[in-house]
Amino acid sequence: MSRFHFNDIPKLIVTMILLLVLLPSVRAQFFGDETATDSTANTPPTQDVSAQIDAVTPAATTQTETVVTDEPALDSTAQSSAEIDSEQSSSATAVDPPPSPAVPATMPTVDLPSAELFTGSVTLLGTGEPETDITILLNGEPFVQTTVDSGGLWSATGTIDEPGNYEVVVNVLDADGNVVGSSDPVTIPIVGLGDEVIPPTFDAPIAELTSGELILSGTGEPGSIIEIMLDDEVIGSATVDENGFWAWAGTIEEAGDYQVVINALDGDDNILASSEPAPLTITAAERPSPDLISPQAGDSLQAGPQTLRGTGEPEAELEFLIDGESLGTTTVRDNGAWSFSKDIDEPGEVELIINVLDSEGEVIAATNPITLIITEPEEEEAVEVEVIDETGFVCQENYIVVADDWLSKLSDKYYSDLFLYPAIVAATNQKHAIDDAFSEIDDPNLIEPGWQLCIVDAETAESLLEEEN
Numbered sequence: 302m303s304r305f306h307f308n309d310i311p312k313l314i315v316t317m318i319l320l321l322v323l324l325p326s327v328r329a330q331f332f333g334d335e336t337a338t339d340s341t342a343n344t345p346p347t348q349d350v351s352a353q354i355d356a357v358t359p360a361a362t363t364q365t366e367t368v369v370t371d372e373p374a375l376d377s378t379a380q381s382s383a384e385i386d387s388e389q390s391s392s393a394t395a396v397d398p399p400p401s402p403a404v405p406a407t408m409p410t411v412d413l414p415s416a417e418l419f420t421g422s423v424t425l426l427g428t429g430e431p432e433t434d435i436t437i438l439l440n441g442e443p444f445v446q447t448t449v450d451s452g453g454l455w456s457a458t459g460t461i462d463e464p465g466n467y468e469v470v471v472n473v474l475d476a477d478g479n480v481v482g483s484s485d486p487v488t489i490p491i492v493g494l495g496d497e498v499i500p501p502t503f504d505a506p507i508a509e510l511t512s513g514e515l516i517l518s519g520t521g522e523p524g525s526i527i528e529i530m531l532d533d534e535v536i537g538s539a540t541v542d543e544n545g546f547w548a549w550a551g552t553i554e555e556a557g558d559y560q561v562v563i564n565a566l567d568g569d570d571n572i573l574a575s576s577e578p579a580p581l582t583i584t585a586a587e588r589p590s591p592d593l594i595s596p597q598a599g600d601s602l603q604a605g606p607q608t609l610r611g612t613g614e615p616e617a618e619l620e621f622l623i624d625g626e627s628l629g630t631t632t633v634r635d636n637g638a639w640s641f642s643k644d645i646d647e648p649g650e651v652e653l654i655i656n657v658l659d660s661e662g663e664v665i666a667a668t669n670p671i672t673l674i675i676t677e678p679e680e681e682e683a684v685e686v687e688v689i690d691e692t693g694f695v696c697q698e699n700y701i702v703v704a705d706d707w708l709s710k711l712s713d714k715y716y717s718d719l720f721l722y723p724a725i726v727a728a729t730n731q732k733h734a735i736d737d738a739f740s741e742i743d744d745p746n747l748i749e750p751g752w753q754l755c756i757v758d759a760e761t762a763e764s765l766l767e768e769e770n
Contacts, residue, residue, distance in 0.1 A: 423461045426455070433448070527565055619656065652670045727768065727769050
């Protein structure tokens with residue numbers, strides 16, 4: 302067993318001092334920066350410790366070097382921050398950046414309008430990349446969204462209520478509705494309806510207008526379209542000529558007092574301006590009354606079947622009245638002749654009136670009363686009464702043409718008058734209209750052998766000749 306000597310006391314003191322010096326460094330390696338920091342704060346300066354170590358023993362040099370090392374502690378804050386920064390840097394490098402929107406190859410354009418645009422419904426036009434979605438902005442505000450067609454054209458129709466200058470920009474949209482391109486701005490003026498359009502006018506008729514075909518006229522902007530309204534109903538339209546005049550020819554069937562307004566139209570039939578309402582009076586047109594050729598006023602007729610003949614306006618509907626009682630109606634033929642057959646059995650003086658009817662059966666014209674005298678038939682042997690067809694006359698002879706026949710020759714033979722041959726033509730053609738057995742004579746100078754002609758009596762021939770004239 303070794304023995305303790307007082308000579309060992311200085312060595313023991315030095316050893317305890319070294320332990321106190323080394324203890325904070327060891328604790329820092331095992332318990333972190335906080336312990337190391339606290340220990341370091343209580344440690345004397347390094348130079349003093351080193352001097353003491355050098356003075357005592359070389360072995361203490363190794364311990365002192367450990368205290369001043371720059372390596373961070375195993376669980377130090379500096380080490381954790383470096384690792385975190387490294388991980389964040391690696392993570393940021395690994396993520397791909399978002400793709401930028403595809404810019405269209407062709408930017409859209411806006412067409413300048415070829416004519417003035419007016420408030421209301423407005424259509425804008427332009428070009429762009431086919432099949433792309435676009436939105437049109439007016440003064441920065443959305444107007445219409447549409448799609449460029451396959452031909453690279455677009456059109457957008459919307460409503461602009463206020464006149465003024467509008468900046469038009471077209472934005473190209475991607476599939477998500479993001480703007481990927483824009484047109485150059487274009488300024489387009491919108492004109493208020495009627496602000497710069499000269500209202501058309503209507504010329505008041507100088508003479509009285511009658512129902513039927515008529516002409517209305519007035520003035521307007523050269524080249525513009527006008528429409529004519531009669532009591533709020535459009536009856537027609539016309540184009541204003543280069544001199545500023547327009548004219549419309551049409552038909553107004555109903556007589557009456559009307560209000561006329563003339564509207565100026567744009568290319569879409571929108572009303573740009575209107576004339577002041579103007580009065581228009583249409584009077585009923587006078588229709589010619591028919592003429593009675595046979596019998597004449599004052600003639601005496603035996604009671605029984607009667608045939609009336611005369612002339613009138615072709616296609617007119619006639620009504621026959623005896624003493625105010627309707628006997629029936631007939632239609633004037635295309636050649637202007639008419640005939641009507643009816644029994645009048647009551648003897649005495651009767652009053653005949655012939656009315657002209659319109660398509661609804663209303664009387665639009667009439668003859669003056671015509672007086673006829675109906676007498677009792679004479680008692681005589683019964684004779685066979687020839688049936689009178691709708692022509693109103695009978696043929697005294699159905700003549701067959703032979704070679705070398707002439708109408709004038711036949712007229713002289715039957716009527717002793719060369720110039721009554723038109724009566725043969727008239728009688729034959731009227732019979733042909735209801736019976737093909739009779740020939741149709743187109744040229745009085747040409748008749749063919751074998752034709753069948755109608756030869757009437759002299760009185761009927763003269764009556765037919767009057768009708769033809």
